[in-house]
Every structure is written in structure tokens, then in C-alpha cells.
Amino acid sequence: MSTRQKLGQASTMLWVLGWAVLMGIAGALSIWLFHEAMFLVQRLLTGQSGEISDVMRDLSWWWRLLLPTIGGLVAGILLWLAKRRKSTMADDYMEAVTLGDGRLSIRQGLLRTLSSLFTVATGGSIGREGAMIHLASLVASMLGRLLQVGATHLRLLVACGGAAGVSAAYGTPLAGAVFVAEIVLGTLNIQSLGPLLVAAAVANLTMRIVGIYQPLYEMPDVQSVVGMDIWVFVLLGVLVGVAAPGFLKLMTVFKSYFERTGIPLFLRLAVGGVLLGLLLIAIPDVAGNGYSVVTALLHEPWAWYMVVGMLFAKVLATALTVGSGAIGGVFTPALFVGAAFGTLCGQLLLSVVPGLSIPLHLFTLVGMGAFLGAATSAPLMAILMLFEMTLSYALVLPLIVATVVAYFVARLLAEVAMYDVVLVREQNERLRSTLRHTRLNELVRPAETVLKDDAKISEALQMFLDYPVKYVYVVDANNVFQGVVAQQDLTRLLLHHLDTEKLTLADVLRPDFVKTLTPNMSLDEAQDYFVSFSGERLPVLSEETEPRLLGVVYKSALLEKYTAIKRSLDAAEVTAVFNSTKS
Known part of the structure; x- marks a missing residue:
């Protein structure tokens, strides 16, 4: 200073x-x-x-x-x-x-x-x-x-x-x-x-x-x-x-x-x-x-x-x-x-x-x-x-x-x-505690853009045409998460006129390109991941030695949960104002 x-x-x-x-x-x-x-x-x-x-x-x-x-x-x-x-x-x-x-x-x-x-x-x-x-x-x-x-x-x-x-x-x-x-x-x-x-x-x-x-x-x-x-x-x-x-x-x-x-x-x-x-x-x-x-x-x-x-x-x-x-x-x-x-x-x-x-x-x-x-x-x-x-x-x-x-x-x-303000403060603290301890498993949704690691490049290209996403998730035969195929990587392959017919997704996937979540993470922890991520969704993996893909969590779903809790806080404050006005 x-x-x-x-x-x-x-x-x-x-x-x-x-x-x-x-x-x-x-x-x-x-x-x-x-x-x-x-x-x-x-x-x-x-x-x-x-x-x-x-x-x-x-x-x-x-x-x-x-x-x-x-x-x-x-x-x-x-x-x-x-x-x-x-x-x-x-x-x-x-x-x-x-x-x-x-x-x-x-x-x-x-x-x-x-x-x-x-x-x-x-x-x-x-x-x-x-x-x-x-x-x-x-x-x-x-x-x-x-x-x-x-x-x-x-x-x-x-x-x-x-x-x-x-x-x-x-x-x-x-x-x-x-x-x-x-x-x-x-x-x-x-x-x-x-x-x-x-x-x-x-x-x-x-x-x-x-x-x-x-x-x-x-x-x-x-x-x-x-x-x-x-x-x-x-x-x-x-x-x-x-x-x-x-x-x-x-x-x-x-x-x-x-x-x-x-x-x-x-x-x-x-x-x-x-x-x-x-x-x-x-x-x-x-x-x-x-x-x-x-x-x-x-x-x-x-x-x-x-x-x-x-x-x-x-x-x-x-x-x-x-x-x-x-x-x-x-x-x-x-x-x-x-x-x-x-x-x-x-x-x-x-x-x-x-x-x-x-x-x-x-x-x-x-x-x-x-x-x-x-x-x-x-x-x-x-x-x-x-x-x-x-x-x-x-x-x-x-x-x-x-x-x-x-x-x-x-x-x-x-x-x-x-005093009503005491009850409102305690209620707010409970809601914030709920926010901190709410787990991601409540927000997990099925992952629609998933392919096996032996799939052809053409299958991934078709999936990018069908879904407005930047990444396709890749798993093996046992649903163990392998990584992602990025749209930008496939675009680069096509621009360089490389032969993609003989390639599988295992040849182009990136194992650590996106951060992954676990179902027991709190909303606060997940929010920290999304802050540094420009996409809309992140994969959720099981907590095992070979993690399986359980689904995805959407940034919009996380924001909706935060909004719901904030709405509850606002309602509590309005109640306090109403009660103090009546008294």
C-alpha cells in the first residue's frame, strides 16, 4: 500500500x-x-x-x-x-x-x-x-x-x-x-x-x-x-x-x-x-x-x-x-x-x-x-x-x-x-450453507454427444453438424472416459486436406483438454471450474481409478440453481421488510 x-x-x-x-x-x-x-x-x-x-x-x-x-x-x-x-x-x-x-x-x-x-x-x-x-x-x-x-x-x-x-x-x-x-x-x-x-x-x-x-x-x-x-x-x-x-x-x-x-x-x-x-x-x-x-x-x-x-x-x-x-x-x-x-x-x-x-x-x-x-x-x-x-x-x-x-x-x-432481521440472517446463512453443500449430482444430465474411441472421424463431423457443440466426448467400450475431440482440431484436419478415412477418434482426441467434474463436487467448486471455461457444459466423471462418463452439467443449469437460491434470499428479505412494516 x-x-x-x-x-x-x-x-x-x-x-x-x-x-x-x-x-x-x-x-x-x-x-x-x-x-x-x-x-x-x-x-x-x-x-x-x-x-x-x-x-x-x-x-x-x-x-x-x-x-x-x-x-x-x-x-x-x-x-x-x-x-x-x-x-x-x-x-x-x-x-x-x-x-x-x-x-x-x-x-x-x-x-x-x-x-x-x-x-x-x-x-x-x-x-x-x-x-x-x-x-x-x-x-x-x-x-x-x-x-x-x-x-x-x-x-x-x-x-x-x-x-x-x-x-x-x-x-x-x-x-x-x-x-x-x-x-x-x-x-x-x-x-x-x-x-x-x-x-x-x-x-x-x-x-x-x-x-x-x-x-x-x-x-x-x-x-x-x-x-x-x-x-x-x-x-x-x-x-x-x-x-x-x-x-x-x-x-x-x-x-x-x-x-x-x-x-x-x-x-x-x-x-x-x-x-x-x-x-x-x-x-x-x-x-x-x-x-x-x-x-x-x-x-x-x-x-x-x-x-x-x-x-x-x-x-x-x-x-x-x-x-x-x-x-x-x-x-x-x-x-x-x-x-x-x-x-x-x-x-x-x-x-x-x-x-x-x-x-x-x-x-x-x-x-x-x-x-x-x-x-x-x-x-x-x-x-x-x-x-x-x-x-x-x-x-x-x-x-x-x-x-x-x-x-x-x-x-x-x-x-x-x-427481531425479524435475526431470523432473516439465520435463514440466509442456511440457504448459503445449502448452496455450498448442494452436490452436482442433482444437476447431472445425460451426455448426448458421446462416441466410442474407435469411431470414424466422419461420425464426429456428423455429430458436430447435428449438435451446436465444440466438443465430442470419447469413451471406450466400457464407458471409461478417454477425452474429447475438439471441433477446431477436425476443422484443421480438413483444411490441410489430410486423409481422415483411416483415422479414428483415438488418434485425434485430447485426454486433458477440458476440466472434468465429479458428482460430489459442491456448486461453489463447480462454479470455479466454469469461470475459466468458455463452453456451456463440462463432463461429470465417476470417482474411480478408471472414471466412467456419468453425464454433463450445463453452465445454464448451475446459474439457474444460483438464481433460485438468490430468489429465496430476496423473498426472505421481502418478508423481513413486510414484518417490520406490520410491527
């Missing part, structure tokens, strides 16, 4: 990192703005603001019913307006990064964010992080377009905005960067991860400067797990791995049910708000993202039946909110469900296993991380997030064990994930 190229590469790297800093600041400020807007809506509607479950407890029963109904109706109208006019640009940041050119629709982005704002501000049991991350990514896309950044760098800047959003929303810069790298980009390559880390770190620093950073579940004095006690977290991982796909499938079932009612979108969200309000009359603690209940599970004793009741109520509240079509994330509700599930498993194990001296809150924390990792299909992100949320290094070992086990169990049991 020349000095000029090195300087150009260094300049590009500095430029990208510099804009990552800007995306971090802009992302953090957009999260702060969302928080303030959410509290403003609460004050306008209820006269108070703060954690929505605390606000809900202070309201009368009829206001608990009315507030989520109003929020659902307004959110539905905003979402209906967003979907009323289609845009050529993406309306989801994951779609913009993975499938698009980094451009996000400003109109749809703002309307979707406002819709989510009214849902979470009025008690919707859904994660506010979805709208926050989208808003941060939208700001990054707007800045990139304003600066006329190219598509490749614009996608990276939008990804930086997403990482900054996660970092600012949760106070987790490492997990914020890995979230986008692991889930959205599907790679931990430092060329992509570096800018994400910078953006996430700057966002976290910005939140500290404005004075609103605080570890969500800080527990620095967590007891270390030693010796064989680690087995309980293997068991916890297995149980969580079974439960997490069920939670996600339940969300899908409720979505499908609401859609089948045929109710218009804005009324559908209002109906969801009414049903949620009826639940909040009895259990106001299931409003919002569940932060206060998780804190109580960590620091207060709970009877097992209270945990069960709260778990079922929260899952139902989330299913009603998500199922009605509300915009937001189930990221935070997944942490809640994991906390309650971990607490229940811990209570059970501590009661039946004598001598087990693990504190209950450790099960709660590990359950959160394991459930999040299994639901998102991003175990590394989940491990880092719980570590940063708690600032407890002692938590890491049991967290690794349970989260990784839960991830693999969940993937074995069901093809379901919190």
Missing part, C-alpha cells in the same frame, strides 16, 4: 470516528428529549409525572381505565397517519441499515415515534427503548443526508445512532454497541464495531454531563458463585431457553388475533388500551416497562404466588399492548419476565436443594440476562448489558453459563426471535 493510500485510509477512518462522536451526542440528546416529552404528556393528562406505574397507583380506577384508552387512540391515529402515505425510504432503522441505503423517512419516523411516546406515557406495557433508538437513528440519518454522506457511510452512521440510543436509554455503552453489531449488522468486525463503540461511549458521557445517568439495577455486592453451585444456572438456562420462545410466540398470537378482527388500526390500539386499562384497575404495577417491580424483586421478599401473579399479569399486559399494534419494543418487558421467571426458579431450587447458599437476587439477575439473550438471539449483548446495568463483575460467570445455554436451547426448540 502506497503512502497516499495509507493517508487516504487514515483520513476516512478519522472522518468516520469524528462523525460517530457527533452521532453519539445527537443520539443522547434525542433520548433526553424523548424522556422530557414523555413526562410532559403525563403531566398534561394526569397532573403528575415519573415512573408510570407509580403514577398509575395514585389514579382512581376510572382514570386507570381511561388513560391507556386515550393513549391507545392517539397512538393509533398517529400510526394510521404514518402508514397512510407510503414512502420509498425505510421506516425502520434496522431495515435502513441491513436492506436500505441508510435513509429513513422523516415523516413516518416522527409519527411512529410520537405514537410510541403516547403509548408508553399512558401506561402501555411496552419498552420505550424501541422508539428512543429509532429516534436516535432517525436523527443520525437526517444529519448524514444533510452532509450528503454516501450510502455505505450513511448506513454506518444510522447504526451509530442506534448504538447511541441504546447506550443513552440504558446507560450501557458496551451493550449498546454490541446490540447493533450483533443484531443489526450481524458482525463484530472492528471496522464496524469501532465507530459504534465511540458513538455509544460519547452518548453515555453526554448523559452523565446532563446529569441523568444512573445504573438501572446497581448491585456492586453480588455474591460470587463458586464450585459446583454453577450447575443451578445451567438448569436455569435450560428452563429460560424453553420459556423465551413461548413468550415471543404469545406476542405473535395476540398480534394475529387483533389483526383478524378486522378493526381499523387506530381503533385496534384503542381497544388494546381499554383491555389494558381493565387489567390496570386491579394491578397498576404492570403499567410501563416494569422497572419498579424488577427493583422490588431484587430488594424485597416476595411470596411465590405473588411473583406468579405478577408474571402472568405482566405477560398479559404486554401481549395486549404489542398485539394491538402499538409501536415499541419488548426488550424491557423481556427483562421483567426474565426477572420474575428467575426469581421463581430460585425460590423453587432454594426450597428443594439442601445446602444451596446462593442469594435469591442472583437468580433474578441471571434470569434477566438469560431471558434477554434467548429472546433477542444476542447472548453477548445480554451478558454485557446485565453487567453494565448492575456494575457487578461477580455476576458475569453465572450469567455467561445461563445465557449461552438458554440461547442454544431456544434456537433448538423454535425458529423465533425478537
Whole structure:
């Protein structure tokens, strides 16, 4: 690499990192703005603001019913307006990064964010992080377009905005960067991860400067797990791995049910708000993202039946909110469900296993991380997030064990994930694996231009007249491949007026003139052969000491197979776009 190229590469790297800093600041400020807007809506509607479950407890029963109904109706109208006019640009940041050119629709982005704002501000049991991350990514896309950044760098800047959003929303810069790298980009390559880390770190620093950073579940004095006690977290991982796909499938079932009612979108969200309000009359603690209940599970004793009741109520509240079509994330509700599930498993194990001296809150924390990792299909992100949320290094070992086990169990049991892009990427990888391992024996066709080695030259000439080919394959009496006779060689014989009557094909054949294939070759290997071959077909030989001619593979058949697989990939991507649009 020349000095000029090195300087150009260094300049590009500095430029990208510099804009990552800007995306971090802009992302953090957009999260702060969302928080303030959410509290403003609460004050306008209820006269108070703060954690929505605390606000809900202070309201009368009829206001608990009315507030989520109003929020659902307004959110539905905003979402209906967003979907009323289609845009050529993406309306989801994951779609913009993975499938698009980094451009996000400003109109749809703002309307979707406002819709989510009214849902979470009025008690919707859904994660506010979805709208926050989208808003941060939208700001990054707007800045990139304003600066006329190219598509490749614009996608990276939008990804930086997403990482900054996660970092600012949760106070987790490492997990914020890995979230986008692991889930959205599907790679931990430092060329992509570096800018994400910078953006996430700057966002976290910005939140500290404005004075609103605080570890969500800080527990620095967590007891270390030693010796064989680690087995309980293997068991916890297995149980969580079974439960997490069920939670996600339940969300899908409720979505499908609401859609089948045929109710218009804005009324559908209002109906969801009414049903949620009826639940909040009895259990106001299931409003919002569940932060206060998780804190109580960590620091207060709970009877097992209270945990069960709260778990079922929260899952139902989330299913009603998500199922009605509300915009937001189930990221935070997944942490809640994991906390309650971990607490229940811990209570059970501590009661039946004598001598087990693990504190209950450790099960709660590990359950959160394991459930999040299994639901998102991003175990590394989940491990880092719980570590940063708690600032407890002692938590890491049991967290690794349970989260990784839960991830693999969940993937074995069901093809379901919190984010469609994860499923599409896995499906694409399976299709590519199929491409790599598909064998040529599926494409072998009979060879029509075959002659015995004792055939006359005139027979080969007649075959060239009958078939538009450049080579005739030559075999012996036992069908063992001998080589090919090239049309150009026979043409040369005729031009030189040589006597061909006494010659047989054995006299003019070329044994190694064309490359040969075997039936167990992969499509990739066969493609490499065709790249350097100008003809349309290649012979396929058996894998024996004296290889027999089995047939031919046509270049067009190979290309058709590739096209079919590419069509499957495109269909998978379209499905991802459709699903993300519906959600």
C-alpha cells in the first residue's frame, strides 16, 4: 500500500470516528428529549409525572381505565397517519441499515415515534427503548443526508445512532454497541464495531454531563458463585431457553388475533388500551416497562404466588399492548419476565436443594440476562448489558453459563426471535450453507454427444453438424472416459486436406483438454471450474481409478440453481421488510 493510500485510509477512518462522536451526542440528546416529552404528556393528562406505574397507583380506577384508552387512540391515529402515505425510504432503522441505503423517512419516523411516546406515557406495557433508538437513528440519518454522506457511510452512521440510543436509554455503552453489531449488522468486525463503540461511549458521557445517568439495577455486592453451585444456572438456562420462545410466540398470537378482527388500526390500539386499562384497575404495577417491580424483586421478599401473579399479569399486559399494534419494543418487558421467571426458579431450587447458599437476587439477575439473550438471539449483548446495568463483575460467570445455554436451547426448540432481521440472517446463512453443500449430482444430465474411441472421424463431423457443440466426448467400450475431440482440431484436419478415412477418434482426441467434474463436487467448486471455461457444459466423471462418463452439467443449469437460491434470499428479505412494516 502506497503512502497516499495509507493517508487516504487514515483520513476516512478519522472522518468516520469524528462523525460517530457527533452521532453519539445527537443520539443522547434525542433520548433526553424523548424522556422530557414523555413526562410532559403525563403531566398534561394526569397532573403528575415519573415512573408510570407509580403514577398509575395514585389514579382512581376510572382514570386507570381511561388513560391507556386515550393513549391507545392517539397512538393509533398517529400510526394510521404514518402508514397512510407510503414512502420509498425505510421506516425502520434496522431495515435502513441491513436492506436500505441508510435513509429513513422523516415523516413516518416522527409519527411512529410520537405514537410510541403516547403509548408508553399512558401506561402501555411496552419498552420505550424501541422508539428512543429509532429516534436516535432517525436523527443520525437526517444529519448524514444533510452532509450528503454516501450510502455505505450513511448506513454506518444510522447504526451509530442506534448504538447511541441504546447506550443513552440504558446507560450501557458496551451493550449498546454490541446490540447493533450483533443484531443489526450481524458482525463484530472492528471496522464496524469501532465507530459504534465511540458513538455509544460519547452518548453515555453526554448523559452523565446532563446529569441523568444512573445504573438501572446497581448491585456492586453480588455474591460470587463458586464450585459446583454453577450447575443451578445451567438448569436455569435450560428452563429460560424453553420459556423465551413461548413468550415471543404469545406476542405473535395476540398480534394475529387483533389483526383478524378486522378493526381499523387506530381503533385496534384503542381497544388494546381499554383491555389494558381493565387489567390496570386491579394491578397498576404492570403499567410501563416494569422497572419498579424488577427493583422490588431484587430488594424485597416476595411470596411465590405473588411473583406468579405478577408474571402472568405482566405477560398479559404486554401481549395486549404489542398485539394491538402499538409501536415499541419488548426488550424491557423481556427483562421483567426474565426477572420474575428467575426469581421463581430460585425460590423453587432454594426450597428443594439442601445446602444451596446462593442469594435469591442472583437468580433474578441471571434470569434477566438469560431471558434477554434467548429472546433477542444476542447472548453477548445480554451478558454485557446485565453487567453494565448492575456494575457487578461477580455476576458475569453465572450469567455467561445461563445465557449461552438458554440461547442454544431456544434456537433448538423454535425458529423465533425478537427481531425479524435475526431470523432473516439465520435463514440466509442456511440457504448459503445449502448452496455450498448442494452436490452436482442433482444437476447431472445425460451426455448426448458421446462416441466410442474407435469411431470414424466422419461420425464426429456428423455429430458436430447435428449438435451446436465444440466438443465430442470419447469413451471406450466400457464407458471409461478417454477425452474429447475438439471441433477446431477436425476443422484443421480438413483444411490441410489430410486423409481422415483411416483415422479414428483415438488418434485425434485430447485426454486433458477440458476440466472434468465429479458428482460430489459442491456448486461453489463447480462454479470455479466454469469461470475459466468458455463452453456451456463440462463432463461429470465417476470417482474411480478408471472414471466412467456419468453425464454433463450445463453452465445454464448451475446459474439457474444460483438464481433460485438468490430468489429465496430476496423473498426472505421481502418478508423481513413486510414484518417490520406490520410491527
